[in-house]
Amino acid sequence: MEEVEEIISELLMCRRCGLCRDPVDIEHGIDGACPVWKNSTGFETDFARGKIQIALALLQGKLELSPEVAKNLYRCTLCNNCGTICPAELEVSQLFEKVREFVSSKILVSEKHAAIVESIEKYGNPYLTPSDKRFEWLGEELSKMPTEAETVYFVGCTTSLRTPEIGKATMKILSSANVDFTILKDEWCCGSILLRIGFREKAVETAEKVVKAIENTGAKTVITSCAGCFRALKYDYPEILGDTSFEVLHTTQFLDKLLKEGKIELNTLPEHMKVTYHDPCHLGRHGLVYEEPRDVLKQISNLELVEMTPNRQFSLCCGAGGGLKLLEGELAVKIGSEKIKKVSGMKVDALVSACPFCKYNFVEAINKEKTNLKVYDVVELVAKTIK
Ligand code: SF4
Numbered sequence: 001m002e003e004v005e006e007i008i009s010e011l012l013m014c015r016r017c018g019l020c021r022d023p024v025d026i027e028h029g030i031d032g033a034c035p036v037w038k039n040s041t042g043f044e045t046d047f048a049r050g051k052i053q054i055a056l057a058l059l060q061g062k063l064e065l066s067p068e069v070a071k072n073l074y075r076c077t078l079c080n081n082c083g084t085i086c087p088a089e090l091e092v093s094q095l096f097e098k099v100r101e102f103v104s105s106k107i108l109v110s111e112k113h114a115a116i117v118e119s120i121e122k123y124g125n126p127y128l129t130p131s132d133k134r135f136e137w138l139g140e141e142l143s144k145m146p147t148e149a150e151t152v153y154f155v156g157c158t159t160s161l162r163t164p165e166i167g168k169a170t171m172k173i174l175s176s177a178n179v180d181f182t183i184l185k186d187e188w189c190c191g192s193i194l195l196r197i198g199f200r201e202k203a204v205e206t207a208e209k210v211v212k213a214i215e216n217t218g219a220k221t222v223i224t225s226c227a228g229c230f231r232a233l234k235y236d237y238p239e240i241l242g243d244t245s246f247e248v249l250h251t252t253q254f255l256d257k258l259l260k261e262g263k264i265e266l267n268t269l270p271e272h273m274k275v276t277y278h279d280p281c282h283l284g285r286h287g288l289v290y291e292e293p294r295d296v297l298k299q300i301s302n303l304e305l306v307e308m309t310p311n312r313q314f315s316l317c318c319g320a321g322g323g324l325k326l327l328e329g330e331l332a333v334k335i336g337s338e339k340i341k342k343v344s345g346m347k348v349d350a351l352v353s354a355c356p357f358c359k360y361n362f363v364e365a366i367n368k369e370k371t372n373l374k375v376y377d378v379v380e381l382v383a384k385t386i387k
């Protein structure tokens with residue numbers, strides 16, 4: 001863990017300007033920042049400026065550390081919209097991860113955190129689901145997967161256990177494009193959730209396991225469905241383990257490449273569909289992947305893509321990330337609902353994302369709002385048009 005003094009000096013860079021609360025600058029595409037503040041009580045502790053003051057007081061020993069106090073630091077999706085807007089150029093989400101690591105090394109903030117750590121250690125997923133259920137959706141296909149391949153499709157816990165339709169669509173596309181790929185039969189959680197909630201040492205253990213399994217296949221490329229897996233494998237693993245022997249791409253980047261190289265041909269969608277695209281935080285703001293998902297969607301004929309405001313680096317979070325869905329599920333869905341209501345007003349047929357965790361939260365929000373809006377992952381729309 002980074003020295004406490006270093007974390008304190010970073011926290012002290014906050015100018016307390018409050019821009020991270022609810023900035024509006026429509027001309028530059030900014031319409032709000034903190035989804036938690038917007039959907040909570042409106043207290044100072046619900047957005048970055050107040051959380052930074054709590055973190056400082058805790059680290060300087062001026063405030064006693066207790067689960068109640070620490071929970072304020074966990075009421076945050078780590079979306080980093082505040083960090084994008086911050087004039088002091090604070091990397092807020094990374095800073096909060098370090099503070100959470102400090103907190104988790106001292107106290108157990110919630111039994112839910114203990115349950116997640118235990119579930120990953122026991123089953124390799126955070127959903128308390130026995131490992132042999134992970135690839136049930138693959139059926140017979142699982143046994144046909146080779147042990148070595150050029151490319152590994154890292155499916156991820158949420159795709160396998162919550163949105164298997166995304167996994168099925170991805171497999172269909174890869175097979176149709178004759179990609180030499182495999183999946184890891186003993187696939188294990190990427191550890192993203194452990195990093196986000198401050199259990200870095202546990203995350204290192206899981207990262208080592210995942211890297212070893214990928215390297216055993218000899219693959220040079222790994223593709224992920226989940227924006228969280230993408231962030232973990234591409235950016236966190238090299239930082240915690242050093243360089244890895246493979247390139248990491250999100251499915252939308254891989255698909256964009258396949259389309260541009262003419263390796264897949266797409267049919268027209270049977271019916272005209274008007275959609276808008278939601279930028280997942282870990283893919284967009286954290287990974288700077290903005291154009292490839294849009295470029296893929298633009299290749300689908302009979303599909304009309306319209307932009308919501310804000311978008312790209314100022315896009316508002318789906319509400320599920322940073323461990324918020326785990327600790328405060330209702331708040332996560334409330335944040336998702338706010339976006340669903342906004343998108344419903346755009347008179348589109350569907351909201352498209354590129355992350356199973358966003359889809360999972362949006363589906364719950366749609367059920368709550370009782371709207372007819374559909375939610376798809378980019379790969380699902382591509383799979384519908386595969387020749
Ligand atoms: S925008 Fe940056 S400097 Fe301003 S209050 Fe928020 S975190 Fe502090």
Ligand code: SF4
Nearest residue numbers: 034076077079080082
């Ligand atoms: S990272 Fe996102 S949720 Fe957390 S304080 Fe910043 S804007 Fe709010």
